[in-house]
Every structure is written in C-alpha cells, then in structure tokens.
Amino acid sequence: MxxxxxxxxxxxxxxxxxxxxxxxxxxxxxxxxxxxxxxxxxxxNYNSPDKTLSESIKKKYDKFNINIFLKNLFPIFNWLPKYNWKKNLLGDVIAGFTVAIMNIPQGMAYAMLGNVPPIVGLYMAFYPVIVYMIFGTSRHNSMGTFAVVCMMTGKVVLKHNLNVDSHVNSTVDGVIGTSTNHDNSIQIATIVTFGVAIIQLAMYLLQLGVISSLLSDTLVSGFTTAAAVQTYYDVFNAIDDVNVTAMIISSITIVALIFNNEILKPRIGKLCAFPIPIEMIVVLMGIFVSAQMDLSDIYNVKTIGLIPVGLPDPTMPDLSLLPSLIVDCFVITMVSYTISMSMALIFSQKLNYEVDANQELLALGLGNLTGSFFSCMPFTASLSRSLIQQTVGGKTQLASLISCSIILFVLLWIGPCLQPLPRCVLASIIVVALKGMFLQIKDLKKYWRLSTADGCLWLVTFLSVIILDIEYGLLIGAVICFSRLIVLSIKxxxxxxxxxxxxxxxxxxxxxxxxxxxxxxxxxxxxxxxxxxxxxxxxxxxxxxxxxxxxxxxxxxxxxxxxxxxxxxxxxxxxxxxxxxxxxxxxxxxxxxxxxxxxxxxxxxxxxxxxxxxxxxxxxxxxxxxxxxxxxxxxxxxxxxxxxxxxxxxxxxxxxxxxxxxxxxxxxxxxxxxxxxxxxxxxxxx
Known part of the structure; x- marks a missing residue:
C-alpha cells in the first residue's frame, strides 16, 4: 500500500x-x-535507552566537566564574565541605590516584627544577600527581610524567650547569664536561622527543589492575608497602652505613606521610573523631629536606642535549643523558599531566563547559614523591593552588591545617627506595607469562581491562621493542599x-x-x-x-x-x-x-x-x-x-x-x- x-x-x-x-x-x-x-x-529502529547502573554512572562521569560544574555551583561565574558594563551598569547602580534606600527603613521595621533589635534588619540586608549574589540564579530577586517570615520568626522568639531565660541563667560559666532580653531574642532568632539553613541544604542535597510547587498560590494567598490580619489585630489590641504622642506621629506617617502610594506614585510613575523614597523620607523626618523635640525624654516615645557601630563578631548559635525549634524551622523554611521561588519564577518567565529551583535552595541555605553566625533572622525575597529593583532598571545581582555597599557604609558610620528614630515610625511603615497583603482578602472571590476547592482551601487556611496560629494554620492548609493532590492523582x-x-x-x-x-x-x-x-x-x-x-x-x-x-x-x-x-x-x-x-x-x-x-x-x-x-x-x-x-x-x-x-x-x-x-x-x- x-x-x-x-x-x-x-x-x-x-x-x-x-x-x-x-x-x-x-x-x-x-x-x-x-x-x-x-x-x-x-x-x-527502536533503540532501548536501558543501561546498567555502572554504565549510567560511567556515562555521567565521562561527561563531567569541572568548568561546567563550577559555573553551575557558582552562577556568578556565568553572568559576571559576560556582563555588559555599558548597557547594564547604570541600571544596576540605580536599582541598587534605590533598594538600599528602601532596605534601611524596611529592614529595621521588619526586624521589630521579629522581636529583635532593628539593627538585625540591616545585618540581614548585608550578609545573606552577599552570599545569594554568588550562588543565586534569579537576577532580580531582592533578598533580605520580608514581613511574613519575620513575623513567623518573631512568634517563635516570643514563645521561646522565657525558656531561653531559664536556660541561659543555668549556664555553668555564668557568662551568658548576664544576657539582656534582646540578646536572648537574637540567640533564638539565630538558632531558627541555623535550623532553616540546615533544612534547606538537606533539601538541596536531596534535590527537592520541586517541593516549592506543592504550596499552591491559593494557600500562600490565604496564609499571608491572615498573617497581615493578625498584625492589625495586635495593633488594635494594644490600643489601651498607646502613647498619645506616638499615636499622633504614627497617624501622620501612615497618612503620608498612603497619600504617596495611592495618589503620588501612580502619577509620578508615568513621568519618572524612579519611585519616591517615601520610607526613607519619613525616617529622616522622624529622626529630625525626635532629636529636635527630645521625644524620648519629654514624651516617653520609644526610639531605636543604641545602635552598635561596625559589624557583629561571628558567633556560633547555641545548638542545644535546636531540637525544640526544628518544627518551627521547617515551617519557616517552606514559607521562605516558596516566596523566594515564586518571585524568581515571575521574573524568569517575564524576562525569558531560567532559574534553578535546587540551586536556589543552595543559595538560601548558605545565605542563612552565614547569617546565623552574624545575628540574622531567616531571609527571603521581598515582593516590593524585587519589583522596584526590576522596574527601575536592575538587570543582574550586581544591584545587590551596590545595595550591600550602601548598607555597609550605614553599619560602619551612619548607624548612630539612626538612634533617635521613633519606633512608631517603623511600626507605621509595617502597617502600610501590610496593606497590600491585607487586601488579598479579595482573592477569595476570584479563587471561589475558579474552583470551589480552591476557595475552600483559601478560606480554611485563612481562618486557621486567625483562630489558631501561623504555624498551625499553615500546617492545616498544607495538609488540605496535599490531600487534594492525592485525591486528584488517584482519581x-x-x-x-x-x-x-x-x-x-x-x-x-x-x-x-x-x-x-x-x-x-x-x-x-x-x-x-x-x-x-x-x-x-x-x-x-x-x-x-x-x-x-x-x-x-x-x-x-x-x-x-x-x-x-x-x-x-x-x-x-x-x-x-x-x-x-x-x-x-x-x-x-x-x-x-x-x-x-x-x-x-x-x-x-x-x-x-x-x-x-x-x-x-x-x-x-x-x-x-x-x-x-x-x-x-x-x-x-x-x-x-x-x-x-x-x-x-x-x-x-x-x-x-x-x-x-x-x-x-x-x-x-x-x-x-x-x-x-x-x-x-x-x-x-x-
């Protein structure tokens, strides 16, 4: 035929x-x-690809190339030698400077969410970010503090602070027994960071990068929305203990931030690619007003207080507390990795380049491991800063190097100038920054229209976080999400x-x-x-x-x-x-x-x-x-x-x-x- x-x-x-x-x-x-x-x-002429184990191993190592291996292990060796200095340098410098200006107030504010001193936020904008620049595969992720991760770490710090007090006071040499409450908080936070690093590195060795896709967007949306609601609840719950002066300062700051975000930013964005550094402006104004009016002594307004000059000495976390924190570490690992990978995938799809999920685990793990020795909380990508970094012209992670250089300058010389800053200004920045997460509550309608199952998942996760706690809410949402996957796979x-x-x-x-x-x-x-x-x-x-x-x-x-x-x-x-x-x-x-x-x-x-x-x-x-x-x-x-x-x-x-x-x-x-x-x-x- x-x-x-x-x-x-x-x-x-x-x-x-x-x-x-x-x-x-x-x-x-x-x-x-x-x-x-x-x-x-x-x-x-069908040819079976079946090979014995020895043949497979031999074939793999016959193709082993040390140069390719090093480039995969250190992605910076891929893009830095090919870097187009004339075309990309200006955009990266502008992006790095802009992100640094945002990172200073946001870092200090989000550190307060973690129940640690504000200076920790600046440490997080320096140490782990340098490591990520070397090992990360996303060109546009702005790493450092993020509200949800800091909030989750703060819950752990608050829950275990009393346990640490009793533990450190029984130390044989008595040296740690003189630690202040801030020292205890930093100690717990660094143990959490170390635990997160170990889990991420173990996931990298097991090539479990695909696990980030197991937490659906619906789950993350319901979880982060509830986390924002919990923060607002804490604010209103403490309204009886409010300082009137601090409340007035906070109100003025919140109005200024909202006015910029809702009115000025859309109009100026059409004329200029550079956003107004409104957070930095309110920080500088807060420092000036506080210093001139002596708000701390006269009106009892809490300020940042003493900021140490220079970089912290490397210190090994107290690993004896790690077993009691490992469950919390795992939950924070999943959330931070999911957020970071989500942002990385958004930019890679938009700008046509590849990100390696397993290599991202290595970058995050090594960044957290380094940060755990330098008083840092777990870090991840920031949604707002990453978008700004890409919008103002950032092309590569060289922008992170510029940002780290500015943060280092602040840590070495400018830090003491931030001491008069009222904490209520940083709290106002948090409240406004969480507004976008709070408004995600509108996503429930969208998910419900797409799928009743998605709508139920969002609602159950949201209510679980609100009624129980962040960790339990995420666990319940994850169990429902995995159960749905199993049901879909067996039917x-x-x-x-x-x-x-x-x-x-x-x-x-x-x-x-x-x-x-x-x-x-x-x-x-x-x-x-x-x-x-x-x-x-x-x-x-x-x-x-x-x-x-x-x-x-x-x-x-x-x-x-x-x-x-x-x-x-x-x-x-x-x-x-x-x-x-x-x-x-x-x-x-x-x-x-x-x-x-x-x-x-x-x-x-x-x-x-x-x-x-x-x-x-x-x-x-x-x-x-x-x-x-x-x-x-x-x-x-x-x-x-x-x-x-x-x-x-x-x-x-x-x-x-x-x-x-x-x-x-x-x-x-x-x-x-x-x-x-x-x-x-x-x-x-x-």
Whole structure:
C-alpha cells in the first residue's frame, strides 16, 4: 500500500451532517498501513535507552566537566564574565541605590516584627544577600527581610524567650547569664536561622527543589492575608497602652505613606521610573523631629536606642535549643523558599531566563547559614523591593552588591545617627506595607469562581491562621493542599470516545453530541497515572463507562447456566473490542501493568478483546520490562486509536459490514479486505 499526503480545500459530502461551518474546512488525506507498536519499533529502529547502573554512572562521569560544574555551583561565574558594563551598569547602580534606600527603613521595621533589635534588619540586608549574589540564579530577586517570615520568626522568639531565660541563667560559666532580653531574642532568632539553613541544604542535597510547587498560590494567598490580619489585630489590641504622642506621629506617617502610594506614585510613575523614597523620607523626618523635640525624654516615645557601630563578631548559635525549634524551622523554611521561588519564577518567565529551583535552595541555605553566625533572622525575597529593583532598571545581582555597599557604609558610620528614630515610625511603615497583603482578602472571590476547592482551601487556611496560629494554620492548609493532590492523582479522568463522522477524530461522547459509536467497539480515554494507588479506580472507571463488569457477567452466566455470553452487535450496549486510549497516560508501574493484565484476562473470559493505543515511549518501556520480568503475554499495542480500530474491525468483527479507515482521509474509505495483515512486506512498501 502506498503512502501519500494530499491537502485540498474541496467541499465534501461527508460533512453534510455537521452544517455549513464544516463545508469549507481544509482536509488532509494520508494513506498508510495499519501499524501495531511492534511494527513501528521495527520500521523506525527502536533503540532501548536501558543501561546498567555502572554504565549510567560511567556515562555521567565521562561527561563531567569541572568548568561546567563550577559555573553551575557558582552562577556568578556565568553572568559576571559576560556582563555588559555599558548597557547594564547604570541600571544596576540605580536599582541598587534605590533598594538600599528602601532596605534601611524596611529592614529595621521588619526586624521589630521579629522581636529583635532593628539593627538585625540591616545585618540581614548585608550578609545573606552577599552570599545569594554568588550562588543565586534569579537576577532580580531582592533578598533580605520580608514581613511574613519575620513575623513567623518573631512568634517563635516570643514563645521561646522565657525558656531561653531559664536556660541561659543555668549556664555553668555564668557568662551568658548576664544576657539582656534582646540578646536572648537574637540567640533564638539565630538558632531558627541555623535550623532553616540546615533544612534547606538537606533539601538541596536531596534535590527537592520541586517541593516549592506543592504550596499552591491559593494557600500562600490565604496564609499571608491572615498573617497581615493578625498584625492589625495586635495593633488594635494594644490600643489601651498607646502613647498619645506616638499615636499622633504614627497617624501622620501612615497618612503620608498612603497619600504617596495611592495618589503620588501612580502619577509620578508615568513621568519618572524612579519611585519616591517615601520610607526613607519619613525616617529622616522622624529622626529630625525626635532629636529636635527630645521625644524620648519629654514624651516617653520609644526610639531605636543604641545602635552598635561596625559589624557583629561571628558567633556560633547555641545548638542545644535546636531540637525544640526544628518544627518551627521547617515551617519557616517552606514559607521562605516558596516566596523566594515564586518571585524568581515571575521574573524568569517575564524576562525569558531560567532559574534553578535546587540551586536556589543552595543559595538560601548558605545565605542563612552565614547569617546565623552574624545575628540574622531567616531571609527571603521581598515582593516590593524585587519589583522596584526590576522596574527601575536592575538587570543582574550586581544591584545587590551596590545595595550591600550602601548598607555597609550605614553599619560602619551612619548607624548612630539612626538612634533617635521613633519606633512608631517603623511600626507605621509595617502597617502600610501590610496593606497590600491585607487586601488579598479579595482573592477569595476570584479563587471561589475558579474552583470551589480552591476557595475552600483559601478560606480554611485563612481562618486557621486567625483562630489558631501561623504555624498551625499553615500546617492545616498544607495538609488540605496535599490531600487534594492525592485525591486528584488517584482519581484520574476517564471518558468514552466516539467517532466524528467523516473524520478520524475521536471525542468525548458526553461533551460532543454529534459523535457516534463505532459498531462493536468501545473506546475509552484514560488521563493520569496507572499505579498501585489508582489501579482500583481504574478498574471501576472501566466498568462504569463500558457498562460491562466481567465478574458480574460471569456470575450471571453461572447463575443462568449459560455456557457463553453472546454479544449482540446490533445492540449498542454490547461490544467485542475495548480500546484503551492511553495517549494521556502519564506513568505506569508494575502494579498498573498487573492490573491491565487482570483486566484483559477478565474481559477475555466474556469474549471481549482489549487493545491499547497511543502509549508514550516511557509507558511502553515500563510495560515491556514488566512483561519480560513477570513473563506475561505482551499487550496488543497500537500507535493510534485509528490503527487499533482498523485492526479490530478486521480481526474481531468481520461479521459487521463496516468500512475500515486505513488513513485519516475524510472521504477515502478502504475495506478491510484491502489489507493483508499476514503479508510481512506490507510495511516495507512505505
């Protein structure tokens, strides 16, 4: 049989049942033999990729290249030698300066959320950021403090502070026993940072970067919204203890920030790419007013207080407390990594470059490990600063180097100038910054419209964080999210396919009314995985869609004392061939292959044959291995549903006078008698 292809634009009588919209469609005519999978393998010279373990290891290390390895381990060696100084330097300098101006007030403010001294926020804007610049793969993530992560760390610090007090006072040498409450807070925060670093590095060694995708956007949205609500609740809960002067300063600061964000920023953004450094302006104004009016002594307004000049000495965290904090460390790890990867993926998709999820784990882990020796809390990407860094022209992580240089200058020389700054100014910055997270409550309506399950996940996570606590709320949301994934994975989609008359298209009969059944044949489409977890659902789906349960048929046969069930081909209820369309079968394991064999055996007992069509190469190879290992009969496999139908019509239902579609032609039909399946040369005529 010859093979050819014809493209034409003629009207066709076979389209009459479909209306005028089908009359002028282009038609493709392809004439070829009917293939089984073995025929395809032979004609196309199938080559199995199977190798022994030693061969796989040898192949891997034969291709080992030290230069490629170092570039992958240190991504800075990839982009820095190729850096376009003329094109990118100005944008990175501007972005670095802008981010540094934002980082100073935000870092100090978010450090207060973590119940640690404000100076810790500046340390976090320096030490881990330098490490991330070397090891990170995102070009635009601005690393450092982030409200939610600092808030979660602050909860841990607050919860364990009393335990640390009793622990440090019992220290043998008595040296640590003189620690202040701030020292205790920093100690706990650095232990959390160390624990987060260890978990992230372990995840990197196990190549678990994909785990970031397990926390859905719905979960993160509900979680962060509830975290913002908790902060606002704490603010209003302490309203009775408010200092009137501090309240006035906070009100003025909040109004100024909101006025800038809602009115000035949109208008100025159209004229200039540089945002107004409003946070830095209110900080400078707060310092000036506090120093001139002596707010600390006269009005009892709390200020930042003593800021040490220089960099902290490296100190090893007290690891004896780590076991009691490891659960909190894991929760913070998941949240910080998810936030960082989400921002990295947003920029990589927008600007067409790749980020490595596992390498990001290494960068975050090493950054936190370094930060744990220098009084830092866990760090992650900041949404607002990252967007600003990209918007004002930042191209690479060189912007982070510029930002770190400015932060270092502040730590070494400018720090004491920040001491008069009222803490209420930093608190106002937090309140306004969390406004965007608070307004995410509107996402509930969007998620509910998209999916009731997503809406429920958002609502349950939100309420769990509000009613219980951040850690428990995240745990409950994650359990629901994972449970939903499991349910979706063990209940794949199955439907019956019907033929579109005059074509070789097979569509879902429940959704397409003009499809027709092929006499004597049923076609089932299975989408998902077939494994130990889904095999039972797979069998039930087959029985439900076909309407035939072989076990029940056999029991009825015994009851009626009938020797054999006869299929009435004139009745659409009965069929002789069942074709399983596995074109959307993602994976299969030994249990799935065994389930297929059992299914085929059961249907064969009632004189129904099962053919498999459209299996991917990976699925086909797994089937072949299992058949060889278990010494089972091989499956009857076809590359397409059309091949399986044509073969089935010739082999199984010759008594039915129906045409066989040997090609995807619209109007060329060939009788089954045109094909001699016993002719070993029919494929060679290609």
């Amino acid at each position: 010859e093979t050819g292809c014809l493209l034409r634009n003629e009207s066709n009588s076979h389209f009459d049942n479909f209306g005028d919209e089908m009359m002028n469609n282009r038609e493709v005519m392809i004439r070829r033999p009917v293939f089984q999978q073995d025929d395809i393998d032979r004609v196309c 794949p989609y199955t439907c019956k396919l019907g033929l579109v008359p005059g074509t070789d298209l097979y569509l879902d009969t429940n959704r397409y009314e003009k499809t027709v059944d092929v006499p004597g044949i049923q076609i089932l489409h299975y989408c998902g995985g077939l494994n130990f977890a889904t095999k039972i659902h797979f069998r039930k789906s087959i029985f439900k869609v076909t309407g035939v349960n072989p076990q029940k048929q056999l029991s009825r046969q015994l009851k009626d004392d009938t020797k054999k069930i006869k299929c009435d081909l004139n009745n659409q209820k009965y069929f002789r061939v069942l074709i399983l369309d596995f074109s959307a079968l993602t994976n299969i394991d030994a249990a799935g292959v065994s389930a297929l064999h059992c299914l085929i055996d059961d249907y064969m007992k009632i004189n129904i044959s099962i053919y498999l069509a459209g299996c991917s190469v990976a699925v086909f190879e797994t089937m072949r291995k299992c058949n060889a290992t278990q010494r089972n009969e091989p499956f009857t496999l076809f590359p397409t549903v059309g091949d399986a139908i044509n073969y089935a019509k010739y082999e199984n239902i010759e008594s039915v006078n129906v045409p066989v579609i040997v090609s995807s032609t619209i109007d060329t039909w060939t009788s089954s008698q045109d094909i001699n399946y016993n002719d070993s040369n029919y494929i060679s005529r290609l």
